[in-house]
Amino acid sequence: MKNVKKKGKEVKKSGSTSSSVSETKVKYNPFLKTSKKQTEALCGITLHISKGEIFGLLGPNGAGKTTLTKIISTLIIPDKGSVTVNSFDIVKKVKQARASIGLVTGGERSLYWKLTPIENLSFFGRMYYLSKKESVERAKELIEIFDMKEKENELIQNLSTGQKMKIAFARSLMHDPPILLLDEYNRGLDPQASKDLRTYIKKQLQQEQNKTILLCTHDMNVADELSDRVGLIFQGKVVSLETPEKLKSSLEYKSKVTLVTNKPVVKLLTSYQGLNILSTKQANGDFTTIVSLGNGQTGMEVMDYIREQGFFVKNLEVNHASLEDVFLTYTGRTLEDDEIEISIKEVQT
Ligand SMILES: Nc1ncnc2c1ncn2[C@@H]1O[C@H](COP(=O)(O)OP(=O)(O)O)[C@@H](O)[C@H]1O
Ligand SMILES: [Mg+2]
Structure with a gap:
């Protein structure tokens, strides 16, 4: 975006009877x-x-x-x-x-x-x-x-x-x-x-x-x-x-963790004090669980706990609470469209 100064006289306000926005x-x-x-x-x-x-x-x-x-x-x-x-x-x-x-x-x-x-x-x-x-x-x-x-x-x-x-x-x-x-x-x-x-x-x-x-x-x-x-x-x-x-800040939590594991961890994390499970999803053998962190809790602490119980953590991401989370709290759904699956097959010619 180039910062260009206005040249010449002001552009006319197109017939508006008032020049100020109320x-x-x-x-x-x-x-x-x-x-x-x-x-x-x-x-x-x-x-x-x-x-x-x-x-x-x-x-x-x-x-x-x-x-x-x-x-x-x-x-x-x-x-x-x-x-x-x-x-x-x-x-x-x-x-x-x-x-x-x-x-x-x-x-x-x-x-x-x-x-x-x-x-x-x-x-x-x-x-x-x-x-x-x-x-x-x-x-x-x-x-x-x-x-x-x-x-x-x-x-x-x-x-x-x-x-x-x-x-x-x-x-x-x-x-x-x-x-x-x-x-x-x-x-x-x-x-x-x-x-x-x-x-x-x-x-x-x-x-x-x-x-x-x-x-x-x-x-x-x-x-x-x-x-x-x-x-x-x-x-x-x-x-x-x-x-x-x-x-x-109206949310009860400030940070959330997205965990990708090889087995479902919902049951395990339900008993972990301070954590709240926000959503779970399963795709291609991966289990994605999003949890909110309690006061003072860290993502590493949660990961260590899961590993100690014999689970394999493929990925972990810690994020600040976002407007998407606020939206989810108010409406029970995300801002994204429903997921569309697209499969592409090679065509033999
Ligand atoms: N021309 C239309 N005729 C009938 N229903 C419509 C028309 N345009 C939008 N809608 C409906 O009104 C609702 C609001 O649509 P819209 O204002 O386009 O939403 P958004 O811009 O947030 O995606 C939707 O349920 C949509 O299906
Ligand atoms: Mg629209």
């Missing part, structure tokens, strides 16, 4: 209709996101994050409740609300594939009422920030998922909106690009430009690193909402 309030109870049945995608959510805050919404697939983003960005209308963005009601003041928002979706659908990054960005700039000159200048500036100069004249369809994502992110910033809605913004980014973008979000967008950011993700590391507060969302409900630190 607050983003969300309160609704929408339903999505399917042909056969109604799905309650979100229920009884009340959120209040302050100016300059990065608010992380963390939850697994199907939790309701995209539905929430679509409602806030005026793409779908909630059946019940109200949403206020930058003090504009998303139904009554739709134009002003839209002008206040930059939206990044992980679905790659926000760009024209037969146009280049420069053409895409300047087109969207025009849609946001920037002049032709301003659009091109802003497009070039963002392309440089997102380190995409080499590909500025390539068709979008020839870019990688991560490169498309960068241009989609740049697109959301064309009109310099005070509020950003980032829905799985880091899909397809390589680790370095992902890290650079996290730094850009925190340092430039939040700290320098004081933007308000709603970050929807199933990636606990992204939520943990960037968010001032995190809402854990599951089955359309926010089950907990706090700073990442407070969420983690």
Whole structure:
């Protein structure tokens, strides 16, 4: 992520009647209709996101994050409740609300594939009422920030998922909106690009430009690193909402150990005082057991104990308690998708 200073005059605020961000309030109870049945995608959510805050919404697939983003960005209308963005009601003041928002979706659908990054960005700039000159200048500036100069004249369809994502992110910033809605913004980014973008979000967008950011993700590391507060969302409900630190310290344990053994150790460890078994799994003859450590207990101590009982420990890993563990405690499940088994067979030709 290149640190490029803004050139020339300020980019116009795209028809927004107010230049300051006040607050983003969300309160609704929408339903999505399917042909056969109604799905309650979100229920009884009340959120209040302050100016300059990065608010992380963390939850697994199907939790309701995209539905929430679509409602806030005026793409779908909630059946019940109200949403206020930058003090504009998303139904009554739709134009002003839209002008206040930059939206990044992980679905790659926000760009024209037969146009280049420069053409895409300047087109969207025009849609946001920037002049032709301003659009091109802003497009070039963002392309440089997102380190995409080499590909500025390539068709979008020839870019990688991560490169498309960068241009989609740049697109959301064309009109310099005070509020950003980032829905799985880091899909397809390589680790370095992902890290650079996290730094850009925190340092430039939040700290320098004081933007308000709603970050929807199933990636606990992204939520943990960037968010001032995190809402854990599951089955359309926010089950907990706090700073990442407070969420983690709400757990009864600080560290956990992942043990891989040749035989099941659950019975053995159940009687070990201070330990708590968090999960067990068996695959390919390996038994993986995750336990939380009691006060003062160490992973080595647990390993020695298991070995003394004649078991073979193949692997041991000690980790700090994470947002994933908080999520597990609240919902009884992890943030990951259900595991998919893929088998590849050699084909004789
Ligand atoms: N267009 C739609 N029609 C019917 N149900 C939908 C539609 N979009 C999402 N849903 C359902 O709404 C729920 C929330 O989905 P979504 O907001 O996409 O979750 P997330 O973004 O957290 O993965 C899920 O149960 C999903 O199946
Ligand atoms: Mg989603």
